[in-house]
């Protein structure tokens with residue numbers, strides 16, 4: 001009995017974590033499942049106790065117990081099915097996103113692996129955020145936006161992306177359009193909110209970003225991705241410069257806190273131990 005109660009509570013806790021992180025199921029579905037499970041389970045235990053106390057087993061009593069047991073098993077099966085569906089959907093979505101990102105990175109020989117690195121640094125920053133900021137963010141949405149942040153580069157000519165010499169003003173403006181293109185690609189899909197985050201990933205906290213979005217309109221997710229993106233770019237060899245060391249990159253990021261990047265996110269970023277950055281790809 002104790003084992004089944006522990007298993008039951010564990011499965012509910014896991015389901016809640018999954019529901020919260022993936023947001024595939026609305027909160028009300030989770031709440032209804034919880035209430036039904038608890039109702040059947042409590043009724044089943046109550047009926048068992050009554051049987052023990054009364055010490056009589058009639059056909060009606062057995063039927064009542066059976067209904068409660070069946071109800072609990074039914075809801076448990078539903079929860080398990082929802083969990084499986086949720087995992088399958090998120091795995092398939094992840095594969096589609098990876099394919100899109102691979103297609104985009106195949107165009108730009110200098111940024112291969114950049115999207116995954118930005119996503120990993122973003123995850124690290126998220127994990128170190130104070131609860132106050134964490135509660136404002138949907139983690140799944142943040143991670144999808146991080147890996148898709150440069151998806152708009154798919155629409156930028158290869159000759160501009162891979163140009164070995166200095167870009168002209170016109171070419172620079174073309175590159176800057178990738179944030180807008182990213183939003184355009186994602187907007188007609190259920191990734192509309194991610195499109196907004198992608199649009200703002202090059203916006204500056206002083207309002208002097210690609211599209212001069214005012215600081216109060218820059219989503220928190222975009223501010224986090226901007227720090228991760230800057231760090232990843234600094235730590236990678238580019239056609240026009242060599243990569244910076246970890247210390248140099250951190251110093252550059254500190255120098256632009258409050259002007260280019262969000263000062264609070266930079267502070268969180270700077271407090272992450274170096275070893276944690278070394279453990280990610």
Ligand SMILES: [Fe+2]
Pocket residue numbers: 149150178179201202
């Ligand atoms: Fe970008």
Ligand SMILES: [Fe+2]
Pocket residue numbers: 114118149150229
């Ligand atoms: Fe980027």
